[in-house]
Amino acid sequence: MIEDKNQDRTSLAELGEFGLIHHLTEHFNINHSSTVKAVGDDAAVLDASEKQTLITTDLLIEGVHFDLSYMPLKHLGYKAVMVNLSDVYAMNGTAEQITVSIAVSNRFPLEAIEELYAGIQLACQTYNVDLIGGDTTSSTKGMLISITAIGKANKEDIVYRNGAKETDLIVVSGDLGAAYLGLQVLEREKQVFQVDANNQPDLDAYSYLIERQLKPEARKDVSGLLKEMEIKPTSMIDISDGLSSEIMHICSQSKVGCKIYEDKLPLDPQVISASEEFNMDSTMIALSGGEDYELLFTVPIADFDKVKGNPNFSIIGHVTDESQGMNLVTRANQEIELKAQGWNALKEE
Amino acid sequence: MIEDKNQDRTSLAELGEFGLIHHLTEHFNINHSSTVKAVGDDAAVLDASEKQTLITTDLLIEGVHFDLSYMPLKHLGYKAVMVNLSDVYAMNGTAEQITVSIAVSNRFPLEAIEELYAGIQLACQTYNVDLIGGDTTSSTKGMLISITAIGKANKEDIVYRNGAKETDLIVVSGDLGAAYLGLQVLEREKQVFQVDANNQPDLDAYSYLIERQLKPEARKDVSGLLKEMEIKPTSMIDISDGLSSEIMHICSQSKVGCKIYEDKLPLDPQVISASEEFNMDSTMIALSGGEDYELLFTVPIADFDKVKGNPNFSIIGHVTDESQGMNLVTRANQEIELKAQGWNALKEE
Numbered sequence: 001m002i003e004d005k006n007q008d009r010t011s012l013a014e015l016g017e018f019g020l021i022h023h024l025t026e027h028f029n030i031n032h033s034s035t036v037k038a039v040g041d042d043a044a045v046l047d048a049s050e051k052q053t054l055i056t057t058d059l060l061i062e063g064v065h066f067d068l069s070y071m072p073l074k075h076l077g078y079k080a081v082m083v084n085l086s087d088v089y090a091m092n093g094t095a096e097q098i099t100v101s102i103a104v105s106n107r108f109p110l111e112a113i114e115e116l117y118a119g120i121q122l123a124c125q126t127y128n129v130d131l132i133g134g135d136t137t138s139s140t141k142g143m144l145i146s147i148t149a150i151g152k153a154n155k156e157d158i159v160y161r162n163g164a165k166e167t168d169l170i171v172v173s174g175d176l177g178a179a180y181l182g183l184q185v186l187e188r189e190k191q192v193f194q195v196d197a198n199n200q201p202d203l204d205a206y207s208y209l210i211e212r213q214l215k216p217e218a219r220k221d222v223s224g225l226l227k228e229m230e231i232k233p234t235s236m237i238d239i240s241d242g243l244s245s246e247i248m249h250i251c252s253q254s255k256v257g258c259k260i261y262e263d264k265l266p267l268d269p270q271v272i273s274a275s276e277e278f279n280m281d282s283t284m285i286a287l288s289g290g291e292d293y294e295l296l297f298t299v300p301i302a303d304f305d306k307v308k309g310n311p312n313f314s315i316i317g318h319v320t321d322e323s324q325g326m327n328l329v330t331r332a333n334q335e336i337e338l339k340a341q342g343w344n345a346l347k348e349e
Numbered sequence: 350m351i352e353d354k355n356q357d358r359t360s361l362a363e364l365g366e367f368g369l370i371h372h373l374t375e376h377f378n379i380n381h382s383s384t385v386k387a388v389g390d391d392a393a394v395l396d397a398s399e400k401q402t403l404i405t406t407d408l409l410i411e412g413v414h415f416d417l418s419y420m421p422l423k424h425l426g427y428k429a430v431m432v433n434l435s436d437v438y439a440m441n442g443t444a445e446q447i448t449v450s451i452a453v454s455n456r457f458p459l460e461a462i463e464e465l466y467a468g469i470q471l472a473c474q475t476y477n478v479d480l481i482g483g484d485t486t487s488s489t490k491g492m493l494i495s496i497t498a499i500g501k502a503n504k505e506d507i508v509y510r511n512g513a514k515e516t517d518l519i520v521v522s523g524d525l526g527a528a529y530l531g532l533q534v535l536e537r538e539k540q541v542f543q544v545d546a547n548n549q550p551d552l553d554a555y556s557y558l559i560e561r562q563l564k565p566e567a568r569k570d571v572s573g574l575l576k577e578m579e580i581k582p583t584s585m586i587d588i589s590d591g592l593s594s595e596i597m598h599i600c601s602q603s604k605v606g607c608k609i610y611e612d613k614l615p616l617d618p619q620v621i622s623a624s625e626e627f628n629m630d631s632t633m634i635a636l637s638g639g640e641d642y643e644l645l646f647t648v649p650i651a652d653f654d655k656v657k658g659n660p661n662f663s664i665i666g667h668v669t670d671e672s673q674g675m676n677l678v679t680r681a682n683q684e685i686e687l688k689a690q691g692w693n694a695l696k697e698e
Contacts, residue, residue, distance in 0.1 A: 036401060041510050041602075042439035042587055043405035043500065052385060053402060056392035057482060057497055059450040063489040090391035101408040101495055133406060135495075140412040144488075146450055146495035148406060151392065161390050238391055253390075 009109035044132035062142035077119025093153035164254035180289030182213025358458035393481035411491035426468025442502035513603035529638030531562030
């Protein structure tokens with residue numbers, strides 16, 4: 001993807017580390033009054049406030065988390081930021097700053113890193129986040145990105161994973177499984193391309209799936225939507241490893257069980273049709289697909305009328321006593337135990 | 350180093366990511382009241398205070414920043430924390446939390462990662478820092494460690510790089526060049542070992558050099574020493590890339606020049622003798638060696654009597670007008686322009 005696109009290449013060695021950092025970050029704006037000092041000193045400086053600080057970090061590695069043969073670098077930069085912001089939103093907080101560290105092998109020219117940072121910058125602008133620091137170094141192989149996101153929240157607004165109570169409703173934003181199927185489509189096209197490089201794929205039927213895989217959006221809006229509805233979740237987590245894995249985190253930390261209803265899982269029509277085409281079970285994909293970056297949360301049953309019918313949210317089940325375990329109620333009304341496979345496990349099948 | 354040491358190996362796949370994080374972090378204590386929630390949710394939660402928050406991050410990559418053939422994993426974990434804390438101390442702040450992300454290839458058994466975390470934990474205990482989060486993933490090659498350190502400082506105590514003024518004294522803590530020479534000794538032993546694996550090296554004459562390379566200590570004490578002396582530096586930076594590179598950062602950000610005096614550079618006797626043995630210029634090593642993790646700072650000339658004779662500090666030069674440039678005054682009283690080579694550049698010679 002980056003090999004054949006730009007003939008005017010600048011080697012990273014020409015710039016040096018400090019030149020590179022300056023070059024990549026000089027066009028980033030600082031928007032938050034809490035950002036006292038961003039890039040350019042030993043550490044960034046953030047202003048204190050009466051709020052609590054949220055800190056989260058994620059590592060993305062070429063060949064493990066992304067494949068540059070179908071992931072454009074600008075999308076990769078954007079997605080790497082989303083993955084981190086999603087964790088801040090899952091605490092019901094506001095993301096305000098990020099640090100970005102990258103390591104790249106010498107196969108990447110400056111123009112490739114600029115593309116990556118263009119995606120990071122677009123994410124910063126769209127989500128109103130300040131880039132405040134990072135580290136840039138060489139790697140012996142491939143590319144890796146390590147991002148730390150810093151957020152704020154009023155103490156009383158923060159939602160942890162451990163507050164779910166029996167009878168609470170289990171709610172999910174958006175829909176599930178599309179990002180995983182987008183990956184399947186892209187993997188298939190890569191195989192086709194390797195056989196016949198002149199093949200022009202028609203990916204219209206998969207546009208939503210591919211967008212969910214290549215350009216996910218973190219659910220910044222959910223916190224505000226919940227406030228408008230006067231709902232404070234009792235627990236919340238973002239769906240990065242698949243619904244099953246995440247609901248099990250909530251249940252184990254809250255010491256409760258759950259029932260999830262198969263017929264309540266929100267699926268986009270493209271997920272249903274692509275599942276059939278790939279001969280995969282759409283429920284399995286929704287449960288284990290991962291990378292949806294939707295939010296999963298629990299609310300008191302008294303909030304049922306507030307959530308019911310809201311197009312942003314689906315009630316997919318309820319919290320039970322811990323002794324009942326974590327179960328999926330199938331369309332045939334059978335209860336089967338949930339397993340945390342995560343998308344990595346799924347991938348190996 | 351890790352290949353021949355432990356026959357009882359546990360594969361990382363047996364534990365899984367969440368099992369691994371739990372296993373590695375369960376024995377870490379939380380000491381700061383500002384740490385509200387550490388490992389175990391989407392994000393860590395820190396309590397606000399009237400202070401400002403310092404954030405810094407560094408990435409260490411096998412084959413680029415460390416060589417496991419002579420760097421024991423416990424030392425690596427310790428050093429990876431030091432590298433980050435040093436940046437917080439260079440802002441005149443107190444480090445309170447770290448996040449640790451690691452990626453490891455499947456050549457590392459659990460016991461190797463435990464060693465790494467033992468070093469991280471020792472650093473956390475010694476420096477009173479809470480581990481609050483991170484990410485653990487597989488890599489396609491080797492090991493990498495990404496650490497973010499979070500610190501606090503009163504707004505009025507923070508020292509940036511850009512406050513140096515003409516006539517200020519330039520001061521450095523400890524001594525310079527030992528870590529770089531320690532690396533040279535270890536590299537030489539590695540070569541010898543490759544030729545004759547039965548060779549038993551006698552490294553007594555290099556003990557200080559090797560310790561500075563394998564187990565550096567960040568200068569947590571300097572902030573307190575300066576307060577006792579009633580000195581607030583006008584600028585400060587930590588020496589990770591070599592004195593030349595760091596003084597040039599201060600000068601360019603402060604828009605000043607400098608004179609550094611060759612005969613004032615603090616050198617340990619082992620640095621002098623090993624420099625001769627390696628046929629290298631000890632001044633060059635002090636200027637470009639790197640990895641010393643000492644602090645370099647400037648103080649008003651009025652503080653001369655306070656600093657003079659203090660065994661922790663050496664006055665190595667003074668700040669000049671920007672137009673005079675950045676110069677080294679040699680023992681022969683010649684002025685030569687400082688060059689920022691950094692230890693990477695030195696290594697390639």
